[in-house]
Amino acid sequence: MNSEIFSLSERLVSSSYVRQGLQARRGHEQLIRLLLQQGKCPEEGWSESTVELFLNELAVMDSNNFLGNCGVGEREGRVASGLVARRHYRLIHGIGRSGDIAAVQPKAAGSSLLNKITNSVVLDVLRFTGTLCYSLTMISVSLMHYRIEMMWSCAGRASASPSLDVLITLLTLGANGYKKLLAERKELYGHLAQELSALAERHGERLLHTPHNPISLAMSLNRLQTHSTAAVTQLGSMLFTRQVSGARVVPLGVEQTVSGHAFRGFMSHADAYPCPYLNAASAIGITRDDITLCIKRLDKCLKSLSKEASAEKSESGSPAEDVEPLVISIRGSCLID
Template identity: 55%
Template sequence: MCLFLLLLNVRRYSSSAPKGRTDPGRTDPEQDVGEVTHLNRGRYFRTVSAATDCRSARAQKHEAWKVNEMNTENFTLSEKIVSASYVRQGSQARRGHEQLIRHLLEQGKCPEEGWSESTVELFLNELAVMDSNNFLGNCGVGEREGRVASSLVARRHYRLIHGIGRSGDIAAIQPKAAGSSLLNKLTNSVVLDILKVTGVRSVASCFVVPMATGMSLTLCFLTLRHRRPKARYIIWPRIDQKSCFKAMITAGFEPVVVENVLEGDELRTDLEAVERKVEELGADNILCVHSTTSCFAPRVPDRLEELATICAKYNIPHIVNNAYGVQSSKCMHLIQQGARVGRIDAFVQSLDKNFMVPVGGAIIAGFDESFVQEISQMYPGRASASPSLDVLITLLTLGASGYKKLLSERKEIYLLLAQELKSLASAHGERLLHTPHNPISLAMSLDGLQADSDKAVTQLGSMLFTRQVSGARVIPLGKEQTISGHTFLGFMSHSDSYPCPYLNAASAVGITREDVTLCIKRLDKCLKTLRKESNVAKSSSVAPPPRCDDTPGE
């Protein structure tokens, strides 16, 4: 039994389901060629089989019988070459792989237990042979025929060359790339399941886009432009990260920066200032509120519930930058609650930060399926399938249980990192900043280091990097940064005047105990070295000048 036969079986399973909605304004005769409607937890997602869409149920049944008969015949012929018992054993083993694939096609969910690499590769190879560039005897005379000059490149992409989407919609089906289209639909369905598993249970729709978080946010803002053509401003509680600021500028809007308020050591959303800006600018002139969940301490996730309530009150869209928040149950809970009590239109998350795949992909998700579809239709042209392929392979290999295990380990190591940083800080006369609302990032003060030398703080960052400690961020006082004409004071600290310099470290998905141990050990050595150099400099600066009678030659 091959993937083609499995698709025919899925087609019969869902034949009583209504057809998926089509775009009434689109006259493309190939719009719905080869769609297979599939029941998925009360919703329908469409997959592909171009050879079966126009056939009757009887013809499909006959086709399935022929494929199954051919498959059985091949095994029967094999028994003439190898012992029948061995062939039957091999046939049963193959059926085990096919059963896993069948469950994926039927349910559209991330499997609970991860697949073996052989099952994943079997599945991808079956998808690839459904694309026209891999048809035996195919003759292509178009400008895009899935031709690849390098066999190494072809193998890297599992011969899935056509990408995803069509010129009018990144989620659309390609008639000559049934396998790639099926990959796209299944990836979006599996990722949607993971978003629900990790805490946003009421999310309605999502899709993977081959752009990182910043450009994906820009796509959301451009989509809102058509709904709110008079809007000029985006209200943005400050977070010192260049890409999310430039996302608003690139979309052609004017960011209205709302400074955070200091509560203890934490920087939190100034809700009163946000509402004042809404009233001052006028709701119709505001494109959206652009909030943030995951961030570097001492900034903490925005007060999403309260912001969502303000957005609902004034009928203003709300876009959430959830860059690496999928790995945090706290961040996902904030999004779920915000959508429950108020308004959240879309939330965007990075693939590489949350799923340990190469940089270059993001998930755009929302609670209104039609709005998410609008965003996907805003993407111009076809798109690379690489991010979709990477995240699908990863999730099929991990399984839902494997991914949840990684998230659980991340939480445990967060507590370990906090404990180790607190002990180290105490040993050096510093302290771990109290930021309980940030579930991923931690910060340690560097007051003593700043007192020793103005340059010592920035020197610490350089020393850590040259000692192969990556990801740690050293934040000095008073740094200025101009981005697209806007000057930020105290840049990187999320505040014009945070009280102290500090060092950031984060417990992100995939971190190990060895990472923490080595980081603390090397950080300790760097701090000791800087203190020693500072003491030497101080002692030399206060040494008395030589006396006249000690001068040589006298």
């Protein structure tokens, strides 16, 4: 609604009420104006109403949303389901042109603007956070989804969905909200390391030394390996069925052939790592409750497997072997789940 429409509204509703509405509208518009002027992630996150207003304004700039539009081309942003249209805020047309998916699409000014401003905001986030693993991971994931979306798009078009998701997230968080998540993640990394180290010690294992990895941690599974390789892989299954997701168990000597190429030490960061291990990560969004529940359930699983192994040893008449844990140093590893 522009000022003329607000003036016309005063014929129907008290002018004082209309002015209040106009001031509220201008508050949203000021945030959008600053975003377009500066191309930076806002310091404070936007409300959902501001984000939706911005997206709706962008959507009406695409030709598939023009009133009275007559599209006779092959790629006109048509959708059969209104649910799909609403899911994407009617930004359906896509971005790019034949030969250059980054080019501005004449029939989709709104989607093209969305893509340009998203790239600018992401670069700003990388600037104030530094090119650390977690920022690069976020961008890598976005690009991965971007490529997948492109495969399903018509020739000469790319989906604007990845840009839409990233922009909504960053505008909602704001720079301060994103920095807060990074600080919380760093703090919880220390907490996870402390809890995992204590758990490992109770079970005769140790937290692996990974000084160059600020996100992922790993604990050895040497004692479990002495029982059987099956026990190591069983631990991963047990954790998953107990709703512990993301904890990755890496057994010894796994080989996997992919498209004719054999990979030794599959799932591990090295061809022949000296011990099996369990990997857990303190990624953005993890909570203290996540860590508490994970450690509690992991402890129960290790106790259960140890008890089963002891029972099997007793039945076979051979005592369980007591093996000293290895001291492992991982230099420059990435161990990212």
